[in-house]
Amino acid sequence: MAHYDLAVVGAGIVGLAHALAAARRGKRVVVVDRDAQANGASVRNFGFVTVTGQEAGDCWEKARRAREVWAEVAAAAQIPVLLNGLVLTARLEESEAVIDAFLKTPMGEKCRKIGYEEALSFVPALRREAVRAALYSPHEVRVESRTAIPLVSRYLAERYGVEFRWQTSVTAVQPPRIETSNGPIEAETAVICPGDDFSGLFPERIATYRATRCKLQMLRIRPGAPVSFKTAVQSDLGLGRYLGYSMLPEAVALKARLDVEMKAERENGIHLIVTQSADGSFVVGDSHHYAATPDPFASEAVDKLILDEFDAVLDLPGRTISERWVGTYAAAANWRFTDKPADAIRIAIVTAGCGASTAFAIGEETIADLYGDAA
Incomplete structure (x- = not known):
């Protein structure tokens, strides 16, 4: 039987981050996953590594x-x-006020407010009426x-030399012995990174954090004619949802206006994110609905709300x-936990939609602990 320093359960980005942090210390690592490849949130998102707008x-x-x-x-x-x-x-006066306030915080470092013409140089398809002002951040990266x-x-x-055991379920974790289906x-x-599976290993421990599950709808859109974006795109709804903006005092007025004028979008947890892929298509979303067991069905009405915001911001005929x-x-109420x-x-x-944006740092923290x- 092979012997390892660390067993990581779960091959999503959080599990891989822990494997990397341990492997960089010279530890012998095995990663175990019940699927044949990563198939959860880590491959169903925007690939958008987001710094700006994350909770302070x-x-x-x-x-x-x-x-x-x-980057490394x-x-x-x-x-x-x-x-x-x-x-x-x-596009709203209240949104510009939130941008101004954000830029005065430490989180606004190297970010700046730009006008329509400069915004258009980054995103050539922006509608003029969608840009009263814009926030530019250089910090984000996007991968597929x-x-x-x-x-x-x-x-x-x-x-x-990290080893992977695919299509293998872990049934018990009692180091130095890990019981698996194989x-x-x-x-x-051992580090267990189960994503939104709360009923497998240590369910009684996970239950204390009162976690639930969030369902989101996403789309891939192909433009009618070739167009090339240099950055990702968000809109006013993001200022009302991302906590780095929405928890600022200046966001109170914006959220009140959005609750009235974009009531359906707010009730469905919609904010616009648009990222472009190598083939020219766009990954677009998303919505947020919470339940212990979300249904697997995508609502056409919710997709329409996302698309309406997409079309309000971007002019992509065809x-x-x-x-x-x-x-x-x-x-959950807190954005992450380590038990x-x-x-x-x-x-x-x-326990938020920022695993791709934060996992590598969480992995370093856990392995250091x-x-x-x-190192």
């Missing part, structure tokens, strides 16, 4: 560090970075989730929808 404090700080690690990993693993930066458009996550796995295997594994420590899908992720069932075991769950601060 721990989340924003973790996103800043994770962005640095993403993308270069080493030959993961194409498709976009750099963000343009967030504001569907290919980036497998490339991270391959990089871990080839560069650090026989036991010996590992001195656009068509080529894909629709539903994703889920864990959600300690035993000295040699940790459970790490991101398990093995000591010295």
